[in-house]
Amino acid sequence: MTIKNTIKEKVLVYGVLGFTGNLFLEYALDKNIPIILGARDDSVRQKSSEYGMEYRIFEIKDTKSIIPHLADVKAVVNLANISYSVNKYLIDACIETKTHYVDLASEYPDMIEICHLHDKALANGVMLMPGVGFNLAPSDIAGLIASELLPNATKLSLGFATFGNASRGTINSVLRLAAETGYSRISGKLVASNPASVKHSFFVEDKEYVLINNPIMGDTITSFMSTNIPDITSYAYYPWILVQFMKGRMDWLRKFLINHTHWFFSDRPNRERTKDSAQLNLG
Structure with missing residues (x-):
């Protein structure tokens, strides 16, 4: 060409x-x-x-x-x-x-x-x-705003919850990386962290959501750049079966779904049934 x-x-x-x-x-x-x-x-x-x-x-x-x-x-x-x-x-x-x-x-x-x-x-x-999609941009902005309101904060906990359908591409990414070891940030350093090994409660409109740590996300990089807060952990909401995959269980099923996502998942999720919520807890 x-x-x-x-x-x-x-x-x-x-x-x-x-x-x-x-x-x-x-x-x-x-x-x-x-x-x-x-x-x-x-x-x-x-x-x-x-x-x-x-x-x-x-x-x-x-x-x-x-x-x-x-x-x-x-x-x-x-x-x-x-x-x-x-x-x-x-x-x-x-x-x-x-x-x-x-x-x-x-x-x-x-x-x-x-x-x-x-x-x-x-x-x-x-x-x-990188990271200009919805998975990181809102939490990064929220973390920055909160750090400006609480300039002496030393710990940042980021919670991300999605309810409803997801696109085939998103599901494939989640399945592909579900069992991977990720990182939290402790005292300014990246420290290896296993997924779904820690739980944390977040409250949105007086309702409690119990999320699990999701160290594969890039918040530990972007939020540290934005806020310079030394301790950062990212949490997310996932259905029960995905939590099992993150704990290394039923890996045969995870691999089967990765190879056959086109069978089970639509590439056009129903947007009317999908709603997203992101919230943080900083102290």
């Missing part, structure tokens, strides 16, 4: 065929921004025709093949639910072509890998910004 116009002024939004991508097209599309719709599937052609926008089709499988697609792109917004082991090719292509990069990654392993690329990206004048 050859792009004649090398002025970097466009924004490539990759992963527009998924659940989050469709939300973007429905609610966040700005016709005043020169947006390119990106995907690995030919069906993006129909989306581009529907919205009257440019499109590009490519897979994220190696850096070299991605580079030509970014010649005129100023920033990439990656909405695809892909692990860092795959995303790294797109990120490397962005650094090499001096293209800013944004994605939804909220899990600790993905975020720490991207943080390791900070100096390299900065040297090329590139911004790398």
